[in-house]
Amino acid sequence: MRIALLGGTGDVGQGLALRWAYDTDHEVVVGSxxxxxARTKAEEYVTELESRGTEVAIEGYENARAVENADxxxxxVPPYYVTDTIESVADNLADDAxxxxxxxxxxxxxxxxxxxxPDVGSVTALAAGAAPADVPVVGAFHNLPADRLANLDxxxxxxxxxxxxxxxxxxxxxxxxxGIEGLQVLDAGPLANAAEVESLTPLLIDVAMHNEGLxxxxxxxx
Amino acid sequence: MRIALLGGTGDVGQGLALRWAYDTDHEVVVGSxxxxxARTKAEEYVTELESRGTEVAIEGYENARAVENADxxxxxVPPYYVTDTIESVADNLADDAxxxxxxxxxxxxxxxxxxxxPDVGSVTALAAGAAPADVPVVGAFHNLPADRLANLDxxxxxxxxxxxxxxxxxxxxxxxxxGIEGLQVLDAGPLANAAEVESLTPLLIDVAMHNEGLxxxxxxxx
Numbered sequence: 336m337r338i339a340l341l342g343g344t345g346d347v348g349q350g351l352a353l354r355w356a357y358d359t360d361h362e363v364v365v366g367s368x369x370x371x372x373a374r375t376k377a378e379e380y381v382t383e384l385e386s387r388g389t390e391v392a393i394e395g396y397e398n399a400r401a402v403e404n405a406d407x408x409x410x411x412v413p414p415y416y417v418t419d420t421i422e423s424v425a426d427n428l429a430d431d432a433x434x435x436x437x438x439x440x441x442x443x444x445x446x447x448x449x450x451x452x453p454d455v456g457s458v459t460a461l462a463a464g465a466a467p468a469d470v471p472v473v474g475a476f477h478n479l480p481a482d483r484l485a486n487l488d489x490x491x492x493x494x495x496x497x498x499x500x501x502x503x504x505x506x507x508x509x510x511x512x513x514g515i516e517g518l519q520v521l522d523a524g525p526l527a528n529a530a531e532v533e534s535l536t537p538l539l540i541d542v543a544m545h546n547e548g549l550x551x552x553x554x555x556x557x
Numbered sequence: 558m559r560i561a562l563l564g565g566t567g568d569v570g571q572g573l574a575l576r577w578a579y580d581t582d583h584e585v586v587v588g589s590x591x592x593x594x595a596r597t598k599a600e601e602y603v604t605e606l607e608s609r610g611t612e613v614a615i616e617g618y619e620n621a622r623a624v625e626n627a628d629x630x631x632x633x634v635p636p637y638y639v640t641d642t643i644e645s646v647a648d649n650l651a652d653d654a655x656x657x658x659x660x661x662x663x664x665x666x667x668x669x670x671x672x673x674x675p676d677v678g679s680v681t682a683l684a685a686g687a688a689p690a691d692v693p694v695v696g697a698f699h700n701l702p703a704d705r706l707a708n709l710d711x712x713x714x715x716x717x718x719x720x721x722x723x724x725x726x727x728x729x730x731x732x733x734x735x736g737i738e739g740l741q742v743l744d745a746g747p748l749a750n751a752a753e754v755e756s757l758t759p760l761l762i763d764v765a766m767h768n769e770g771l772x773x774x775x776x777x778x779x
Binding site: 444446447449450492493496521522523524525527528531534535539541542546549552553554555556557 | 667669672714718747749753760764776
């Protein structure tokens with residue numbers, strides 16, 4: 336598979352890029368609004384992987400070029416860029432591309448974060464509304480601990496959830512996600528369940544904030 | 558401590574009653590709207606514990622009497638009974654009683670459940686608004702797998718979260734909760750975080766619904 340990580344220069348994008356390149360045979364492409372930034376980051380990832388004896392090519396392009404021929408396109412951008420990002424790449428998406436939305440809207444208040452979804456109910460629903468009608472959108476990878484994900488020395492041992500209305504697209508994202516060592520991918524049902532999945536992210540941050548010794552938390556369902 | 562479980566005849570109430578009576582020295586009192594129902598259930602719990610060689614007294618009373626002299630009062634009732642239940646026992650609460658809210662409002666839709674909080678933002682906030690001003694309310698025990706909790710042969714090995722604005726009250730609930738073997742109690746911050754904590758319950762049900770082999774799920778933060 337060819338996986339394009341739009342916003343692949345950010346926290347979660349970096350972790351996913353490194354893990355997929357290190358743990359799997361998938362081809363990883365880093366996308367950014369600026370091609371030079373994408374290239375610089377892609378080179379950083381290649382250097383990091385080389386230092387571990389893994390020789391892979393990771394390309395970096397401007398978003399619209401990054402999605403060309405990609406089987407999976409991950410929108411690893413802040414929630415307020417989701418719509419613009421999809422619109423900027425829509426014409427270049429491959430016929431059978433699956434779009435993945437990992438972003439979460441959050442509000443800060445005294446003592447924590449609150450889930451703050453867009454009016455359509457979830458960022459995943461927002462992405463689904465912005466994508467071309469024939470492109471399936473799957474919510475996934477919301478609740479990954481970014482630092483641990485990007486640290487290839489760290490064991491994951493955590494779960495992540497996928498939501499969406501297209502079963503084939505969910506299967507694709509599940510297989511791609513499960514290729515990352517120590518990551519179990521669970522089905523959280525249809526897109527209508529996306530808000531509950533996205534709500535887990537502010538909760539993980541709140542729990543880390545209020546318990547000594549816990550940080551960069553993931554979650555296991557058992 | 559003396560713990561009154563209002564709605565202690567229901568699923569989660571039963572599990573908490575059995576676990577506290579089995580694992581700790583706390584005195585457990587079962588409350589119900591009908592005294593006879595509370596007594597019958599209390600007797601069932603005593604019989605179950607006796608079959609395991611544990612001799613304890615568990616009393617059953619109508620709610621208003623059950624809360625007398627209780628240090629901790631758990632509102633193990635459906636969300637739509639929370640306000641009425643608090644109002645029916647308010648005059649009988651001990652001076653230093655802590656009220657615990659484990660209820661969650663949920664809506665069913667195709668393929669899952671949605672978090673459906675009351676207008677004040679969370680059931681915990683609803684309970685806090687209904688309780689007398691000097692009685693602290695703590696949200697806790699929302700995300701316990703009811704069947705596993707009530708089955709004393711089952712290992713828990715899960716986490717639960719407490720939220721609230723009164724640190725002493727949270728400490729009390731944390732200590733009482735941590736007395737249950739295999740249950741780690743984590744601080745999720747102030748009452749303003751209650752919605753994210755309560756949202757976890759429909760998510761656990763959705764994940765159990767959509768993954769073969771998973772049911773009666775708990776959660777671990779790691």
